Amino acid sequence: MNEKELQSYLAEASRDVEQALDRLLPMRQISPEAAIYFAMRYSLFGGGKRLRPALFFAALEACGAKRDAYLDVAAALEMIHTASLIHDDMPEMDDDDLRRGRPSCHKVYGPAMALLAGDGLFIHAFAVLSRPLPGAAPERQLAAVREIALRSGLGGMVAGQAAEWDNMTRPVDQGLLEYISRGKTSALLIAAVKAAGLLAGADGEKLQALDDYGLHAGLAFQIIDDVLDVEGDDATLGKPAGSDEERGLVTFASLLGCDEARRQAEAEAEAAVAALAVFGAEADTLRAFPPFFVSRRH
Amino acid sequence: MNEKELQSYLAEASRDVEQALDRLLPMRQISPEAAIYFAMRYSLFGGGKRLRPALFFAALEACGAKRDAYLDVAAALEMIHTASLIHDDMPEMDDDDLRRGRPSCHKVYGPAMALLAGDGLFIHAFAVLSRPLPGAAPERQLAAVREIALRSGLGGMVAGQAAEWDNMTRPVDQGLLEYISRGKTSALLIAAVKAAGLLAGADGEKLQALDDYGLHAGLAFQIIDDVLDVEGDDATLGKPAGSDEERGLVTFASLLGCDEARRQAEAEAEAAVAALAVFGAEADTLRAFPPFFVSRRH
Numbered sequence: 001m002n003e004k005e006l007q008s009y010l011a012e013a014s015r016d017v018e019q020a021l022d023r024l025l026p027m028r029q030i031s032p033e034a035a036i037y038f039a040m041r042y043s044l045f046g047g048g049k050r051l052r053p054a055l056f057f058a059a060l061e062a063c064g065a066k067r068d069a070y071l072d073v074a075a076a077l078e079m080i081h082t083a084s085l086i087h088d089d090m091p092e093m094d095d096d097d098l099r100r101g102r103p104s105c106h107k108v109y110g111p112a113m114a115l116l117a118g119d120g121l122f123i124h125a126f127a128v129l130s131r132p133l134p135g136a137a138p139e140r141q142l143a144a145v146r147e148i149a150l151r152s153g154l155g156g157m158v159a160g161q162a163a164e165w166d167n168m169t170r171p172v173d174q175g176l177l178e179y180i181s182r183g184k185t186s187a188l189l190i191a192a193v194k195a196a197g198l199l200a201g202a203d204g205e206k207l208q209a210l211d212d213y214g215l216h217a218g219l220a221f222q223i224i225d226d227v228l229d230v231e232g233d234d235a236t237l238g239k240p241a242g243s244d245e246e247r248g249l250v251t252f253a254s255l256l257g258c259d260e261a262r263r264q265a266e267a268e269a270e271a272a273v274a275a276l277a278v279f280g281a282e283a284d285t286l287r288a289f290p291p292f293f294v295s296r297r298h
Numbered sequence: 299m300n301e302k303e304l305q306s307y308l309a310e311a312s313r314d315v316e317q318a319l320d321r322l323l324p325m326r327q328i329s330p331e332a333a334i335y336f337a338m339r340y341s342l343f344g345g346g347k348r349l350r351p352a353l354f355f356a357a358l359e360a361c362g363a364k365r366d367a368y369l370d371v372a373a374a375l376e377m378i379h380t381a382s383l384i385h386d387d388m389p390e391m392d393d394d395d396l397r398r399g400r401p402s403c404h405k406v407y408g409p410a411m412a413l414l415a416g417d418g419l420f421i422h423a424f425a426v427l428s429r430p431l432p433g434a435a436p437e438r439q440l441a442a443v444r445e446i447a448l449r450s451g452l453g454g455m456v457a458g459q460a461a462e463w464d465n466m467t468r469p470v471d472q473g474l475l476e477y478i479s480r481g482k483t484s485a486l487l488i489a490a491v492k493a494a495g496l497l498a499g500a501d502g503e504k505l506q507a508l509d510d511y512g513l514h515a516g517l518a519f520q521i522i523d524d525v526l527d528v529e530g531d532d533a534t535l536g537k538p539a540g541s542d543e544e545r546g547l548v549t550f551a552s553l554l555g556c557d558e559a560r561r562q563a564e565a566e567a568e569a570a571v572a573a574l575a576v577f578g579a580e581a582d583t584l585r586a587f588p589p590f591f592v593s594r595r596h
Contacts, residue, residue, distance in 0.1 A: 113463065115385055183331075
């Protein structure tokens with residue numbers, strides 16, 4: 001699959017997951033809590049790349065399952081990702097006024113409503129995930145829910161954010177930086193591909209392969225994110241470039257320099273693809289993502 | 299069951315759920331994310347009444363099930379409740395410096411870590427809830443998870459908080475105030491008793507009775523909360539009395555006056571007990587809670 005084919009795969013995945021999101025979180029204009037729906041939907045439909053849903057779909061494909069029965073799971077992954085972005089941008093965290101070229105949620109709806117919108121999205125994801133899925137045995141579904149909860153929470157994303165925040169003023173080495181990135185970035189990619197494997201009934205060897213894939217793909221993604229913050233321009237990034245350096249953040253780019261960081265991102269992308277050796281051609285879509293993570297411009 | 303017996307029931311429920319919490323969230327002192335564990339545990343072990351776990355246990359009893367297999371569910375309910383308190387207290391929300399007589403989480407660990415601690419507890423609750431429960435069929439477990447997610451999120455607690463926040467500056471009548479309280483307070487009580495019913499395999503009639511019970515018990519609880527904020531003193535409440543009025547909040551006490559509010563709380567408590575008519579003596583513990591909600595001093 002070449003980059004153009006991957007772009008059209010991503011566009012189709014976006015359409016599918018956005019339809020599911022709109023169905024699962026319809027606007028409630030005439031309700032005392034209308035404001036939280038405006039805030040959640042503002043951030044949900046803010047032009048994200050929908051990478052986690054797309055990876056989830058590609059992993060279903062690799063494990064021989066169709067996406068139609070599992071669109072809600074893809075939507076739940078995107079709800080969790082969006083919730084984390086809303087909270088990340090808040091004044092007490094990164095204090096980012098812009099997200100994807102638009103004012104961030106708390107700039108538009110205020111920090112209280114942004115806090116609640118994040119909480120609402122985090123929790124609603126699990127309401128969606130625990131709805132009966134006709135396609136999956138309840139045991140498998142519970143295992144997928146648990147995988148997603150662990151990876152997005154204390155066994156992954158939230159733990160990574162806490163580790164980053166608490167080590168802001170300490171000397172950060174590459175080991176710690178990788179630890180943080182495994183939590184902040186890899187964990188939810190692992191959740192996406194492993195939840196697909198669990199729902200599709202993949203065996204232990206394949207689940208481990210998906211785990212390794214998500215880990216390395218996430219590191220490739222994060223390293224390039226750091227490089228783009230140095231090399232990119234505001235318009236392409238949708239946020240001010242150089243914001244990491246301005247905040248005094250230690251990143252892969254600041255620690256290794258952009259050239260060495262790019263080299264390491266390429267090695268991680270190769271490791272991600274190599275992890276899929278146990279799969280045949282059915283994982284070719286999944287194999288197309290890591291090189292794209294490295295070559296992307298924003 | 300008299301009030302003294304209920305107090306000892308509550309003490310035992312507290313012991314059980316605190317042991318489960320300590321097991322499910324052990325301190326991680328030597329880890330890059332140690333700070334979030336300090337923050338979560340500070341708030342989790344801050345002397346809460348553990349009402350939701352106790353109601354969950356009492357509802358299990360009413361439905362003929364033993365609590366031992368379901369201690370983790372009780373702990374998850376308390377994690378969700380604690381997460382909501384941490385976020386409620388934050389500067390952008392109620393801006394409360396005190397909670398149960400101690401500095402609130404964000405005063406001790408800072409608002410960023412408090413934000414993450416709340417997120418961590420919300421999400422970890424669902425990691426705990428989706429772990430295989432030997433006692434329950436997976437379908438029933440999924441139904442309980444879904445009930446808890448809906449009631450704590452957009453079908454209950456978070457929606458109620460959003461409705462309250464967004465109507466702060468508008469004239470609030472008793473209808474809207476009840477709507478908000480059904481979300482903010484009743485919803486998680488309903489989740490506690492209905493999750494118990496679902497796990498124990500209660501029939502539709504009993505599930506509806508538990509739903510009605512939780513609704514009315516929650517309103518009784520909230521009305522008295524508002525009254526105590528007017529009539530109580532700082533030391534007994536563990537926070538400054540009169541804080542609702544100071545914030546210009548419309549409450550049952552300000553809308554109805556304390557005497558009429560108390561009368562309505564008693565009526566709600568009676569309605570909660572009446573809802574349990576379908577149960578026999580096995581629901582006597584559950585029946586003891588609503589009168590206690592009305593007679594409590596803090």
